[in-house]
Amino acid sequence: MVCPQFVLFGDSITEQSFRPGGWGSALADSYSRKADVVLRGYGGYNTRWALFLLDKIFPLQSSKPPLVVTVFFGANDAALLGRSNERQHVPLLEYKENLHRIITHLKNCSDSMLVVLITPPPVDENGRSQYARATYGESAVELPERTNETAGTYAKSCIQVAIESGVPVIDLWSKMQETVGWQQKYLSDGLHLTPEGNALVFEELLKILSERGLNFVDMPDDFPHHSIIDDKDSQKSFQGRK
Template sequence: MRPQIVLFGDSITEQSFRSGGWGASLTDTYSRKADVVVRGYGGYNTRWALFLLHHIFPLDSSKPPVATTVFFGANDAALLGRSSERQHVPIEEYKDNLRKIACHLKECNPTMLIALITPPPVDEERRKNSARTNEATGTYAKGCIEVAKELGLFSVDLWSKMQETEGWQKKYLSDGLHLTPEGNRVVYKEVISLFSEAWLSAEEMPLDCPHSSEINPKNPEKAFQQKCL
């Protein structure tokens, strides 16, 4: 039974299998060890994500995920009175929705590794419709980290992390909001380092079946008898 890692989030998760994407890189890293499953919903905020919980994470699953990344907030942080206000979710509701998501995941699998990821920063200069500000998104990022601390969950403060690098606006963001391959690389590195420091280090996980170098061509049966998880 191979462990499953679910990536749950908005468009930044949905697009994570494009060239250089962080989801694809995770899949590559956990190849032959765990399956990475993408559940990214472009345009979704946490309020709408709640409707998906029982669908994506049924409570009666015999094989729930061992780890899940929860990566929302970029849409919740859309400002009221601007072009994307339909996506707006007030900060306190956003935090409460994250709590509900985490609570459901824990109910699904009490030992699940849950990693909350904050929205990335916003490059306002390249968001012509001014639906979001970096400051407002920062408030949601802070709220996300607070919920993680409060519930004892893992977290990645992507909003802060990215802004540590000079020129983050163009280096990490393709359109002021979504990620470049380099931005994807940051998410990948943060998630993989978090997973490794927790208990989900790909290096320490066994291969599902013998490495080809372990197979004796004159007696291949032996290697497969000994090791086929």
């Protein structure tokens, strides 16, 4: 039996998700022998650059497209013009259009594919400034390259795209800020996730998967558990498995 694929498509927050305590590694562990979790995260990428990857990662002619794809972009698109990371900036309307193009492409790959959008997380501007000084010294730019207000605007646009496209969305920007002290609890450098932040993404994603009948408890194993293999006639236990 060939396991279905879950592809995690996004920027550095996705790329880092297979690190210890990451939401991707938690997903791979939970769906062991149920689904193959494939990491396609690209640090520093915005939705404009992500469009160039679609045909390469998700070819339309694939005979076995992914069952689930998470699309997690926006943290870089929301970088501010005139600041240190302005080359990553994508205007808000273009960001929305790019998300629509990504979703359309994925739906053209498979009309049964579950596409899950994830909004950019909130930004702890003080945490970003502290990270910049620790990394680049006191000469680091004082003005943050991202603000929480701008991240929230992109998050709201991501939600709008999800509604317009009829796909589920994890509103990470709002969900994290429901917790007092979210800045230190969920963010390691004002932007990227702590183990607790990763756990929140995993929990929210698991809710959506479960609602769509894809809870790992209910999905079949690829091959039989060792305890049910007939040691007298092992071949019988593998009949019908492809």
